[in-house]
Amino acid sequence: MMLRVEDLTVALPMRGQLVPVLAGVSFTLDRRDSVGLVGESGSGKSMTALAIMGLLPPGARVAGRVMLDGRDLLALPEPDLCGVRGRRIGMVFQEPMTALNPLMSIGAQVAEPLRLHLRLSRAEADARAARMLDRVGLDPARISPHRYPHQLSGGQRQRVVIAAALACGPDLLVADEPTTALDVTVQAQVLALLADLAAETGMGLLLITHDLGVVSQTVANVLVMYAGRVVEQGPTDSVFGGMAHPYTRALFAARPAESGARPVQIPGQVPDPLHRPPGCAFAPRCSRAEPDCGQQAPTLAGGGPHRAACLHPHAAS
């Protein structure tokens, strides 16, 4: 197994105390595999990605293990981590404008990791950067590698970010809301490009998104997160085919329906980390909650790969 995240737990300093923001996240991701983390703001999905890459804010306390090909990334010193990020793990974030350096040509930005990590010569790096840009759909004959980010559209910029993330041929790509800032038609193109590249290079894909539609179309396995915990996880078809956790169902019902019917609201709001209720964090908003839900946070249960952390789950339909 390439990536094995075991019982990942993160606490951040807030108002003078360490507040748990992520608890007991575990999953595995192999080469040629894809995992989606889906949830609303505050669910911990981005925090999971940052913890994996060792990019947590100062003062954060991390526990658990993040094993990449047998090495625990959480135990690596920063200089070693720098050799992992960009080289073994590629990263794509939401905002293609802030992820790119406005003062550097796009070709130079794709060539930079090649020079830094692979120690290629300038000419070699430039040639390979041009090939990468071509591969992500930016034909150097039409869009010169000498252009600057501001001369490109949002979708083109995100392609540059993807080219830079994949330049060194990483084993794992972490994409945090890579298409959220893009138009729908461009989003569809970028998602298709990511899936193609993953299939072509055999890298693993960790996709973070708030969009159930995006996740169901792009990844093989999904983790649904709420208030810092995984509430349901399993193969994408199995999870969406038989949603067991009431939160997964509620999230699904809150989407604008294909029928045009009114979305079903989830009462209340996501609790902030300082005020998470005891027991199941979703219980106060849950229509199926029973008194025992407030006692103890349920753990992921269920035989097989599809599991839900709920004391009163929906039966698979």
Next chain:
Amino acid sequence: MNDTPLLQVSGLVREYALPRPHPFAAAPRLRVLHGIDLAMAKGDSLAIVGESGSGKSTLARSVLALERPDAGSVRLDGMDLFALSRRELRAARRHVQAVFQDPYGSLDPRQTVFRIVAEPIAALEPRTARGERRDRVAAILQAVGLPAAAAEKYPHEFSGGQRQRIAIARALVTRPALVVADEPVSALDVSVQAQVLNLMLDLREKLGLAWLFISHDLGVVRVVTERVAVLQHGRIVEQGRTADVLAAPQHPYTQALVAAMPRVRRRG
């Protein structure tokens, strides 16, 4: 029976000047709206959909009389907004209000919710008595589902969804006939988005409001509007009943938009 449409947009053209290629050249002009025609009746809900750069926000700003078109007219209840005097325009603004995308940027952080929501009354109906102001703010906060105590708080004390309720309350406090909402839910989480969409539907039923809804999200448009106009490169390429357009899009651009919508595959 009054046949005058609530909103009549005719032949709307808007151009922006681009930077001059050299100091003595004429500035080239970019036409972002190519003669838009639209009509809305009282209580209508019309969506303008399109991608970045399609001109949808320019259209919204023109309907709000925040931008003067280069040609064409915007009539509200028969009045040509761009032929009015400043005073008349001010009076007309009571009837058309706006809700914007970012509930963080559109509310002044230093003002209480009461001041924010009462501001359109203060600006557009300054002769309203203090007691009536208070009553109207209280009533509208209740209508958008905020507690009365919210009036004394500041925007930072609210979540994104609640802030958008405050923005909607501010838009509705002058009892407008038309609300222009420019991507009002695209910055919100799914569950919060559902709350705000349902609120918009309720308010339309209760108050007989017309919504001009600007969005890139066809899924959201399907829920809140009865009619849709698809804008591409500043031209309306297709319009009709929302359900019909989404079920059987005719124009290739609309077909591409519909095909690109992320859908949840549910295989049992």
